[in-house]
Amino acid sequence: MSYDVDALRACFPSLGPTARFDGPGGSQVPAVVADAVRRTLTSSLANRGRVTAAERAADRIVADARRAMADLLAADPDGIVFGRSMTQLTYDFARTLAKTWQPGDEVVVTRLDHDANVRPWIQAADAVGAVVRWVGFDPGTGELTPDDVAAALSDRTRLVAVTGASNLIGTRPALADIAALVHERGALFFVDGVHLAAHHPVDVAAFGSDFFVCSPYKFFGPHCGVLAAHPGVLAELRPDKLLPASDAVPERFELGTLPYELLAGCTATVDFIAGIAPRGSDRRARIVSSLEAVVEHEDRLRVRMEAGLLGLPGVSVRSRAKLRTPTLLVTFADRDPVDAYRFLETLDVNAPAGSFYALETSRWLGLGDSGGLRVGLAPYSTELEVDRLLDGLGRFVRL
Incomplete structure (x- = not known):
């Protein structure tokens, strides 16, 4: 079965006009x-x-x-x-x-x-x-x-x-x-x-x-x-x-x-x-096929998002491992990530800043306890939301 993100989103009553990149802190919940x-x-x-x-x-x-x-x-x-x-x-x-x-x-x-x-x-x-x-x-x-x-x-x-x-x-x-x-x-x-x-x-x-x-x-x-x-x-x-x-x-x-x-x-x-993208006769098989479809969907959006972020002046992406989830940590050459977090919120884009209890990781990266702007994709993320994020950060770095 093809991955239908619009049909998936329709299952979540809380998904509205806000572009949500805060999934690593907790996902939205479907009605069922x-x-x-x-x-x-x-x-x-x-x-x-x-x-x-x-x-x-x-x-x-x-x-x-x-x-x-x-x-x-x-x-x-x-x-x-x-x-x-x-x-x-x-x-x-x-x-x-x-x-x-x-x-x-x-x-x-x-x-x-x-x-x-x-x-x-x-x-x-x-x-x-x-x-x-x-x-x-x-x-x-x-x-x-x-x-x-x-x-x-x-x-x-x-x-x-x-x-x-x-x-x-x-x-x-x-x-x-x-x-x-x-x-x-x-x-x-x-x-x-x-x-x-x-x-x-x-x-x-x-x-x-x-x-x-x-x-x-x-x-x-x-x-x-x-x-x-x-x-x-x-x-x-x-x-x-x-x-x-x-x-x-x-x-x-x-x-x-x-x-x-x-x-x-x-x-x-x-x-x-x-039930996201089921194939197979038992639940385990359907889970695997659905999550494989999620991986493909999220990875495609991640590539799009990374390309856009790397084109922004003064922006660094700290997530570079060969195998990784679609979760990016973004820092700025001369701006506080918290300011980006607050600016994006005015555009109805949720991407929080911090170290998110990964204190040792943040410190090892040389970021102290502050971390950066964490941008996380979810199975219900869309290309339009990625473009809204990139447009918002583009406006932020040009301020």
């Missing part, structure tokens, strides 16, 4: 997802169980959501853990994994990552006397290579945390190659897939990740977090939990009653993604 949340909130539900119809309905919602996220991530439904956010899940797993570390063990983090895949590991390591090893990246190209990671590994390495895609400059490291190096050392591989999952098909096994985390609100869904891991890996971990709470996997990692309405929204989100 909001309807699923509302329908669940107003339906007959109770705590999960098998006796009453309300209990069985809640149990069904959770099982459906695990299967949906497993299809999206090519994971095992029994290895899907839900949480309040990716940050909360990462903190929980950092504290749990740190129980298995000894003083002198090593944890590896990168300068390319969002702080949610950096600070939890640093703080967990500090709590038990483990050592933190840092991996940099090429600030000129934005590339973080397997060799960069290999230089930080040793026989004491216990965990390596790497982003699937930088939320600031879009760089996509070679996850499978990095995973092979990590596993050769007998360490675990934790991947922050929050930015990647919005723009590319995900296969946690192919990536070699032991843990993969993402946030549905980045790809049309509700605000919650999801972690995917092999059930056998989860079974070896002993998180803090209430005594009467289930010790089964994955429930032992889910604290308190799950938000059933948000999980119903997650299922609706995955079904929506599978």
